[in-house]
Amino acid sequence: MGFTIAQGLMLLLLTASTLAVSMANKDWQSGNWPFRGPYHPNKTQVSNRIIVGDSQHWHFGFNYTDWAIKHGPFYLNDTLVFKYDPPNATTFPHSVYLLPDLRSFVTCDLRRATKLASVTQGGGEGFEFLLKRPWQPHYFACGERNGFHCVNGTMKFFVMPIFRWYR
Numbered sequence: 001m002g003f004t005i006a007q008g009l010m011l012l013l014l015t016a017s018t019l020a021v022s023m024a025n026k027d028w029q030s031g032n033w034p035f036r037g038p039y040h041p042n043k044t045q046v047s048n049r050i051i052v053g054d055s056q057h058w059h060f061g062f063n064y065t066d067w068a069i070k071h072g073p074f075y076l077n078d079t080l081v082f083k084y085d086p087p088n089a090t091t092f093p094h095s096v097y098l099l100p101d102l103r104s105f106v107t108c109d110l111r112r113a114t115k116l117a118s119v120t121q122g123g124g125e126g127f128e129f130l131l132k133r134p135w136q137p138h139y140f141a142c143g144e145r146n147g148f149h150c151v152n153g154t155m156k157f158f159v160m161p162i163f164r165w166y167r
Helices: 005-024 064-071 102-107
Strands: 049-051 079-082 096-099 114-117 127-130 138-141 156-159
Touching (some): 102 138, 114 127
Parallel strands (some): 049 079
Antiparallel strands (some): 079 127, 096 138, 138 156
């Protein structure tokens, strides 16, 4: 069964339209949503080393979900760096857990989570995590104080690394 002339012309028109739209939008800024400004903190052609929380680092009371939205998208082979002070008399202890799914993330259920970094691993240069699973969400949370830092909604965030498109 072959194509009719009308089907062939329709396929050609659809292909040309798709190509025209993609070329017209090749410089469109999809990052920094919902702010859509010209600034994008992760727009490079090489893998980045990104400090979680920027100068605030990984600490209680900072909204990391908001931080992730403003700094996305995150790309395959980017490295997230979790920096936090080791526990002492003036700071809360922190850790980094990778949660297995959205349900665990929403409820802060750490039973099936993987502990990535202990309370002492965030000092100095910090703990580094390489984003190596494309198009799969990575759910991060602090598991200290029986998950309280996660439950209050601030010390958790997720990223979904995408492929870096080169020009």
